[in-house]
Amino acid sequence: MMTKAGEGRLTHAPADHPAVLKPKIGILFANLGTPDGTDYWSMRRYLNEFLSDKRVVDIPDWKWQPLLQLIILTRRPFTSGANYKLIWNKEADESPLMTITKQQIAKLKTAADLRYGAEVMVDFCMRYGNPSTQSVVDKMVAAGCEKILFVPLYPQYAGATSATANDAFFKALMKVNRQPAARITPEYFDRPSYIDALAGTVERAYAALPHKPDVLVASYHGMPKRYLMEGDPYHCQCQKTSRLLRERLGWEKGSIDTTFQSVFGREEWLKPYTVEHVAELAKQGKKHIAVISPAFASDCIETLEEINGEIREAFEHAGGESFTYIPCLNDDEAHIKVLMEVVEENLLGWIQ
Structure with missing residues (x-):
């Protein structure tokens, strides 16, 4: 809300002083992005x-x-x-990723309002496409945000996801005259509440099936193996997420397979490749599988089309009989709780 010169906290200012906004804290969530059409x-x-x-x-x-x-x-x-x-979401004329992100942000706004009131402003941006990081940072600064908490929506850290989102945020700050104080949140791949939320989706999905799948495949977005060798922690964090999920479910070793999808180019990527692995499972006699995508905070082209399309077809073509895709956490209440935990911890010292 605008405070004119001579009013509120600026009673000492001269009459011609520029209008000053009431200070706020911005909470900016960042997702990967989507085409406009x-x-x-x-x-x-x-x-x-x-x-x-x-x-x-x-x-x-x-x-x-x-x-x-x-x-x-x-x-x-x-x-x-x-x-x-x-x-494509034809009714809203947008991608499912955009629809789901809006749903997540609506619930996060409600949660933040209950927790902090008018002291915070919650919004989202996309690393690629719209709304751009720059446009939302500009909007937050224009609304009076003197501090911004930047929250990449990636459970596991990777240079090609978390780091590039952070890059875009810092580049946006370079173009702001009055830079706000800034913080970025760390990855949350091993947070107990996140593991509990994943386990909940598995338990609900399995309870609705006529028979338990032979194996659960945890399919993560891939990356060149070279990145791992150069020190990117993504592969190790994915493996730990799968292990913690298995332990939380109380399953024995070997009941969850960790694989990687979305291979691009000719160089070797992290293995095993999901599309090849599910076909091999079918050939080995594992006719009933379920697939979960712990690296995605929202369902998107890689889950709704690649996993539930291409990867499902590879499994069925190899002799598989039942393929169950377990949706991402999306706007599930347990997921909103996880994200609010991350926010609350990282706002300490900025707000009560």
């Missing part, structure tokens, strides 16, 4: 921004950009657009 140019803009990120593809520009601009971005927008059309 499924048409060629919307897909091309989104893919260009995503695939030009050095954290995602670290090939030198002189090698990568000609290939990207002249070959990949002339073809891939058509295939990616077709895949998005399969899952």
